[in-house]
Every structure is written in C-alpha cells, then in structure tokens.
Amino acid sequence: MLDKIKATIEQAIEPIQDGASIMVSGFGESGIPFELLRAVLDKGVRDLTIISNNAGTYEAGIAGLIKARRVRKVVCSHPRPVNSEVFATAYRAGQVELECMPQGTLAERLRAAGAGLGPFFTPTGYGTLVADGKESRVIDGKGYILEQPLHGDFALVRAHLGDRWGNLTYRYAGRAFGPVMCMAARHSIVQVDRVVALGELAPEHVMTAGIFVKAVVAAGGAR
Amino acid sequence: MSQPTPLTRAEIAYLVAHDLPDGAYVNLGIGMPTMVSDYLPTDREIILHSENGILGSGRPAVGDEIDPDLINASRTPVTLLPGAAITEHTVSFAMMRGGHLDYSILGGFQVGANGDLANWITNAPDAIAAIGGAMDLAVGAKRVIVMMEHVARDGSHKLLEHVTYPPTGLGVVDHVYTDLAIIDVTQQGFVVRAMVEGLTLDALAKCSGAPLSAPGAGTDQIGIIRRGADGCPAYARP
Numbered sequence: 238m239l240d241k242i243k244a245t246i247e248q249a250i251e252p253i254q255d256g257a258s259i260m261v262s263g264f265g266e267s268g269i270p271f272e273l274l275r276a277v278l279d280k281g282v283r284d285l286t287i288i289s290n291n292a293g294t295y296e297a298g299i300a301g302l303i304k305a306r307r308v309r310k311v312v313c314s315h316p317r318p319v320n321s322e323v324f325a326t327a328y329r330a331g332q333v334e335l336e337c338m339p340q341g342t343l344a345e346r347l348r349a350a351g352a353g354l355g356p357f358f359t360p361t362g363y364g365t366l367v368a369d370g371k372e373s374r375v376i377d378g379k380g381y382i383l384e385q386p387l388h389g390d391f392a393l394v395r396a397h398l399g400d401r402w403g404n405l406t407y408r409y410a411g412r413a414f415g416p417v418m419c420m421a422a423r424h425s426i427v428q429v430d431r432v433v434a435l436g437e438l439a440p441e442h443v444m445t446a447g448i449f450v451k452a453v454v455a456a457g458g459a460r
Numbered sequence: 461m462s463q464p465t466p467l468t469r470a471e472i473a474y475l476v477a478h479d480l481p482d483g484a485y486v487n488l489g490i491g492m493p494t495m496v497s498d499y500l501p502t503d504r505e506i507i508l509h510s511e512n513g514i515l516g517s518g519r520p521a522v523g524d525e526i527d528p529d530l531i532n533a534s535r536t537p538v539t540l541l542p543g544a545a546i547t548e549h550t551v552s553f554a555m556m557r558g559g560h561l562d563y564s565i566l567g568g569f570q571v572g573a574n575g576d577l578a579n580w581i582t583n584a585p586d587a588i589a590a591i592g593g594a595m596d597l598a599v600g601a602k603r604v605i606v607m608m609e610h611v612a613r614d615g616s617h618k619l620l621e622h623v624t625y626p627p628t629g630l631g632v633v634d635h636v637y638t639d640l641a642i643i644d645v646t647q648q649g650f651v652v653r654a655m656v657e658g659l660t661l662d663a664l665a666k667c668s669g670a671p672l673s674a675p676g677a678g679t680d681q682i683g684i685i686r687r688g689a690d691g692c693p694a695y696a697r698p
Contacts, residue, residue, distance in 0.1 A: 264513075265531055266528060266531075314593070315590045315591060317590040339592075339593070339596050340591065340593045341596035345550060348550045360600075367595065409527060414549045
C-alpha cells in the first residue's frame, strides 16, 4: 500500500540532516510551510542552503532559521521585501551567503531540474550583472544567457489538500512555487491543511501529482 | 505662462491607467506602478497579472475579504475578478517572459535613450541584491512603461544617454511617464509625447540627461497635460 501520510511533522522532516539544501515554497507570507520550518528549527540541523523566493520575513519561517544561525546560504530572487531585517542583518554581518537571481529564472531552473532538462537559454538578465560568468549568446538577433538546472535535497511545501498518494491542491496564490519545487527536489515534504481520502480530489483538479511527493502531513500533525 | 505644476504620483498613475486600452493584459510592478490599479477606467476591461500567479486580480481586499493566500506582488491582499485564473510560478513567468503580457509597468531609477532600464540596484556600497520579477518583466512584455520622477531627489538626472546603475534590461523601455512629461523611447532616442502645461521643451531638456526631441518638426505636436474641471489630468494626442 502506498501511504505517504506522516503522523507527525517531526516524522515528516526526519530525513533532513546538516548541510541539506532545502527548497521552501511560498511568496511573501503566502504558501509558506511555517509549521515544517518550525520543526526544522527545533530539530537543530544546521549548515543549510535555503532555496526560496524570499529570505524570510519577521522572525518566523526562514527568518527564524537565519536568526538561529542555521543557514549557510540563501538562494532566492528577492531577499529584501518589507520586514526582512533578519536576513539583512545576518548578511551584513557575514553570517549568510546570498545567491540572487531573477524570479522567473529561479522558477525555470527548478523546472529544468524537475523535468530532467539540462542548462537552458533565457533572455532574462542578458547584458546585466546576472550574466557575469555565464555563457551569453545572440540567437536570431536576441540575447540570451545560459542558466543551469537547480537541484535540491528537499522541498518543504505548503498545500491545501493532500491524499495518501501525495496528490495535492493549493489555495489561491498559495500555489506559487509549490508544484515546481515538488518536482525539483529529491525528497518533497508537504504540509496540508487537511488530509483527504483517496478519490476525494477530482483527478483533473489535482495540481501536483503524487509522484512528485514523498511525505504529506497535516499542518497540525493530526491526521 | 503659468508656472508648471509637476504631476503627483497619483496623477502619473491616472495618466498611465487612461492610456491602457480595453482588453489589455497588464502587470503592475511594485512601488508607484501599483497605484495604477486605483485609476483604471471603469468602462474598460483591463486584466491585471500579478507575478505570484494571479491573472485577473481586482481591487484591494478589505475586512473579511482578506485572505493570506490571496496577495499581489506587493504583498497587498487583493480580491479576484470574475474570470480570474491562478497558475503556478513557471506558468506565471511564462506569461511574462513569453511575450503574452501587453504591458509591463515598472518603476525606474534610470532610463537610457537606448531603452536600457535600471531599477533593481544602485551603486551604493551597502546595497543588497534584490531582483524579484523585475528582469523578467523588463524583457518579456510587448510594451514596457516606466513610471518615475523626472529628476532624482538629489537632483541627478534619471533620463540619461546611458544608465549608470547596473541595468535591469537592455533596450526594453518603450514609454516613460514622469511628473513632468510622457516620453516615448524610439530609435531616435527620447521623443516628448506630452508635457505638463506651462513647461517648455527647453526647460524639460534641462531636467534631462539626454537630448529630447519633439514628435514633429516644431514643438506644436507635443501634447499639453492639463488638469480638467474634475481635477484629473489629461492630454490630447495632437
């Protein structure tokens, strides 16, 4: 029997070890798996690489991990939205590295990793600092830069409903990076608002197919 | 001639909003561009895209409408229009990078006469890189509109021959709306489409770091931005 449901959040994140690269879903404060991130903090793992759109806000989620000195590097598109002082302070103190890239490039590098593609050419960032150290090429009169797939050990994702095969739906714009991170990571861990029975999700409404998911846990930990 | 009164940010947003055609797909960048949504003409259907996967976002959400899973790129809670669609991130950025959006409206630090845009980082030594969706929006949309003050707070020019800050995109800007003028970026450089009442082309040129030209032989083809009886700015296309 295929059952990806974990009884507790601690069990769901159990495989995460020191030095892991972890994709974290969400945009701003929507779609962030705060409960999973809290459990990662409590587990005490360190030397993490966080791959996410932002670098955390206030002192929860990614910002909580940064403040506790658990994060070696942040790979993101925008580390400086409002209320992101924890990252800025840690970065200026030399406590955390930053790799910043265009948001669409972040999404597409994740997709390339999940879809089994190699490097790809994108016009985004051509002729800018983003192109430094990368191959630039003009094709049919348009400039492109070569970007690499972005792999990761884990994805921590927040979804809305999930079943024991790992099929998922998301609420509104909480979807964002969730589906592509589930595809891109070697081991995707998803917190859902509610676990539903197999068959309860209409097949054509499934937004992430279970094949991309390793673990599903109800946000409160209860089934 | 009356002393020219620069446009307020709201007035710039009003002018941009009223130049968008019915049925346009439009992305509003963070900062001043978000104000455009407050002035969209009610007799046109203009479909707003937000980079976090919303196509068809509506007015800001209030009270019970506020949902943490429904925010726009500026992190403001929003409503959805009937007919809205939600996508995941790669599809949302395909709309941008893939040339499907009619207009991308961005803030700007500097615009070059060659259409180069700088709007993501200054040369300040303590600046932290933060790109977000700006580079994708700059390269992808059919037309890129930049909204900004004509002159920086420190008095330096923002319309330049070449940008001096790190560029966001090369040769991407089509139109610039400032507190003094509306300027089209053409093969011949900056062409003044309209300017606020009471301003001369010579005076505008002194506020600009690159040559400006008029659309025709003389200056009579430059539109004059006037405030109407309703207080709203407008200009006629000569």
